[in-house]
Amino acid sequence: MCTEECLKQAGRAGAFSRRAALAGAAAIAASAVMAEPAQAGPKGGYGRGVRDLTHPLTTTFPAFAPGEEPSRRTYVTIEENGYYMQEWRILEHYGTHVDAPGHFIPGGRTSTELAAAELVTPAAVIDIAARAARDPDTTVTVADIKGYERRYGRIPRDAAVLMYSGWAAKAGDPDAYRGTDAGGTLHFPGFSAEATEWLLRHRRIRSLGVDTLSIDPGVSSTFDTHLILTGADRYGVENLAGLDRLPRSGATIIVGLIPYQEGSGGQARVFATW
Amino acid sequence: MCTEECLKQAGRAGAFSRRAALAGAAAIAASAVMAEPAQAGPKGGYGRGVRDLTHPLTTTFPAFAPGEEPSRRTYVTIEENGYYMQEWRILEHYGTHVDAPGHFIPGGRTSTELAAAELVTPAAVIDIAARAARDPDTTVTVADIKGYERRYGRIPRDAAVLMYSGWAAKAGDPDAYRGTDAGGTLHFPGFSAEATEWLLRHRRIRSLGVDTLSIDPGVSSTFDTHLILTGADRYGVENLAGLDRLPRSGATIIVGLIPYQEGSGGQARVFATW
Numbered sequence: 001m002c003t004e005e006c007l008k009q010a011g012r013a014g015a016f017s018r019r020a021a022l023a024g025a026a027a028i029a030a031s032a033v034m035a036e037p038a039q040a041g042p043k044g045g046y047g048r049g050v051r052d053l054t055h056p057l058t059t060t061f062p063a064f065a066p067g068e069e070p071s072r073r074t075y076v077t078i079e080e081n082g083y084y085m086q087e088w089r090i091l092e093h094y095g096t097h098v099d100a101p102g103h104f105i106p107g108g109r110t111s112t113e114l115a116a117a118e119l120v121t122p123a124a125v126i127d128i129a130a131r132a133a134r135d136p137d138t139t140v141t142v143a144d145i146k147g148y149e150r151r152y153g154r155i156p157r158d159a160a161v162l163m164y165s166g167w168a169a170k171a172g173d174p175d176a177y178r179g180t181d182a183g184g185t186l187h188f189p190g191f192s193a194e195a196t197e198w199l200l201r202h203r204r205i206r207s208l209g210v211d212t213l214s215i216d217p218g219v220s221s222t223f224d225t226h227l228i229l230t231g232a233d234r235y236g237v238e239n240l241a242g243l244d245r246l247p248r249s250g251a252t253i254i255v256g257l258i259p260y261q262e263g264s265g266g267q268a269r270v271f272a273t274w
Numbered sequence: 275m276c277t278e279e280c281l282k283q284a285g286r287a288g289a290f291s292r293r294a295a296l297a298g299a300a301a302i303a304a305s306a307v308m309a310e311p312a313q314a315g316p317k318g319g320y321g322r323g324v325r326d327l328t329h330p331l332t333t334t335f336p337a338f339a340p341g342e343e344p345s346r347r348t349y350v351t352i353e354e355n356g357y358y359m360q361e362w363r364i365l366e367h368y369g370t371h372v373d374a375p376g377h378f379i380p381g382g383r384t385s386t387e388l389a390a391a392e393l394v395t396p397a398a399v400i401d402i403a404a405r406a407a408r409d410p411d412t413t414v415t416v417a418d419i420k421g422y423e424r425r426y427g428r429i430p431r432d433a434a435v436l437m438y439s440g441w442a443a444k445a446g447d448p449d450a451y452r453g454t455d456a457g458g459t460l461h462f463p464g465f466s467a468e469a470t471e472w473l474l475r476h477r478r479i480r481s482l483g484v485d486t487l488s489i490d491p492g493v494s495s496t497f498d499t500h501l502i503l504t505g506a507d508r509y510g511v512e513n514l515a516g517l518d519r520l521p522r523s524g525a526t527i528i529v530g531l532i533p534y535q536e537g538s539g540g541q542a543r544v545f546a547t548w
Contacts, residue, residue: 052390058535072535075365082497083378084538089363091349104357116326116545223356256530256543261332261346264358269530269543271390 053242053253053270054096055171061095061239062174064213070094090267098257098265099215099236104226111263114235121206123253123272124148124155125246129166132189136179139192139217145199152249155203160253162209164243165189171241179218186218193224200232209237209253209270240270250274327527327544328370329445329515335369336448338487344368364541372531372539373489373510378500385537388509395480397527397546398422398429399520403440406463410453413466413491419473426523429477434527436483438517439463445515453492460492467498474506483511483527483544514544524548 055061063069070090078084092111093099101108126148131138140163149155167188170176179187191208196215199205208215208229215236216225229236237255256269329335337343344364352358366385367373375382400422405412414437423429441462444450453461465482470489473479482489482503489510490499503510511529530543 050390050394054533056386056533056535057537078378078380083500084376085366086534086536086538087363087365088534089361091361092359102358104352106352112330116324119543120324120545120547226357254528254530254545256528256545258532258541258543259328259330260360260362261330262360263331264360267532267541269393269532271394271528271530273394 049274051242051245051251051272053240053246053272054268055168055239055241057095057267060174061171062177062213063091063094064178066174068094092260092264092266093238095267096239096241096270097237098255098268099226099230099238100263100265101230101233101235102262103264104223104230105233108230109233110260111257111266112259112261114257114259118158118206118235119255119257121253122156122159123162123209123246123249123251124152124159125162125164125243125248125251127164127248128189129164129244132165132167136187136189137217137219138189140190140195141192142195142198145195148248155199155205157204158206159203160207160209160237160255161191161199161203161205162237162240162243162246162253163189163191163211164246165211166244168211168239168241168243171239178213186213188212188214188218190217190220191215191225192217193228196225196228200228200234205234207235207237207255209240211240211243212238214238235265237268237270242272246272247274323548325516325519325525325546327514327516327520327546328542329442329513331369331541334448335445335513336451336487337365337368338452340448342368366534366538366540367512368541370513370515370542370544371511372529372542373500373504373512374531374537374539375504375507375509376536377538378497378504379507382504383507384534385531385540386533386535388531388533392432392480392509393529393531395527396430396433397436397483397520397523397525398426398433399436399438399517399522399525401438401522402463403438403518406439406441410461410463411491411493412463414464414469415466416469416472419469422522429473429479431478432480433477434481434483434511434529435465435473435477435479436511436514436517436520436527437463437465437485438520439485440518442485442515442517445513452487460487462486462488462492464491464494465489465499466491467502470499470502474502474508479508481509481511481529483514485514485517486512488512509539511542511544516546520546521548 072086072088075085075087102110216223251272251274254271258266260266333343346360346362349359349361376384490497525546525548528545532540534540
């Protein structure tokens with residue numbers, strides 16, 4: 001809709017603001033009869049079993065490197081302009097986001113080249129939270145995956161394999177979420193290179209997802225898991241939330257990646273349904 | 275994952291770049307055996323019937339006001355840093371995006387307050403493309419909706435009602451998409467205020483969506499449809515793509531709104547399934 005610049009061009013910003021204030025009040029009054037509690041959500045079966053796996057996109061969510069958080073500013077306001085809008089300055093790998101193959105691989109596919117059908121897939125949730133609470137450097141291993149399959153059945157082809165480590169609960173404390181030690185090394189769980197190779201080769205997965213800053217464990221300086229996964233033309237999803245409330249098998253994950261031009265990945269709204 | 279700043283802090287950017295290049299090549303070779311054509315999409319029934327309703331987010335998509343397009347810059351590169359990433363500067367109402375109630379209504383709900391269950395709803399597609407081709411100022415009327423219901427059945431509660439006007443095909447030509455005349459007035463279709471009020475009151479819809487820049491027609495200077503819809507605590511979706519390929523009834527729309535902090539709305543990846 002109309003922005004500050006177009007209103008300026010049209011020379012009617014003042015008139016619009018006054019009109020907006022009046023009409024807005026009228027609309028609120030007119031609509032009172034039909035308002036429902038917002039938190040009630042849709043009725044009729046739609047939206048049942050929909051879960052949000054996305055952290056709110058704030059300027060205080062932990063960045064991989066302190067200082068790389070986004071900034072935002074108010075661009076127009078209802079009081080001055082008739083409507084409200086912000087402008088953001090943001091890196092593609094902040095908050096809940098996707099790593100496209102082109103993030104690490106020269107000539108690898110970028111955000112607009114990941115098709116809708118690749119972004120809606122079955123989900124398998126590997127729970128290593130108890131072990132991660134004792135050892136933040138732990139990783140998802142081949143043994144974890146085999147243990148998962150004994151309990152929940154074979155991981156289907158084209159699945160998103162998601163690590164639940166309990167880390168999302170730390171997102172309000174960037175130091176705890178990054179786990180930075182005195183020497184500057186990070187400590188949080190991730191996928192082992194061996195498990196990643198096994199899942200690609202034997203289960204032909206579509207993606208890996210984690211509730212931490214990286215699909216590699218924090219201590220990694222070589223990013224083997226990233227290189228193996230993106231080298232296989234598959235993608236990663238980082239900083240997921242809400243994995244504790246997801247069934248371990250049987251859910252479908254919907255990765256709403258913003259299709260940034262030549263994007264190395266980018267912000268995504270991630271839902272699950274079952 | 276690790277960003278330029280954290281690599282600098284760790285003092286290992288050079289070593290990482292070299293290692294990445296080597297490991298990346300090895301990973302590509304190792305994965306060749308399991309690569310599938312990217313365009314084939316997932317097998318096994320998942321992703322069947324998933325359609326993308328989102329325009330790629332480029333810097334040349336038509337902004338409501340020329341000059342308000344986003345900018346992007348390369349932040350790090352695989353050659354220099356071991357991986358590739360862009361930074362974006364962007365307004366919340368560019369490209370395929372949501373208008374939250376707080377966009378127009380003081381104290382109205384903002385992006386993080388729209389629940390997942392509200393963003394996944396049944397979709398009803400009202401086709402006015404033939405009329406819009408003759409008259410770009412046309413609107414969706416109450417008669418259009420009643421005609422739709424005679425053919426496709428009653429619009430369910432909490433639906434997304436989507437206008438298909440054929441405008442998405444013009445997105446490569448900003449002047450045509452905006453329809454700006456010599457006097458600076460815009461010309462593209464939208465929802466009439468009357469139809470919006472009728473849908474809210476009699477069908478208790480959840481949202482309106484359009485394949486144009488605004489849920490109001492381009493000629494509007496008072497934004498009545500925005501004010502009525504957001505005044506009723508409902509949201510809009512603008513610049514949708516692919517509505518020509520959607521069933522007129524029976525689809526579910528998934529609005530992957532980025533949950534911007536205090537957002538007036540924002541970029542969204544929008545899918546439909548059926």
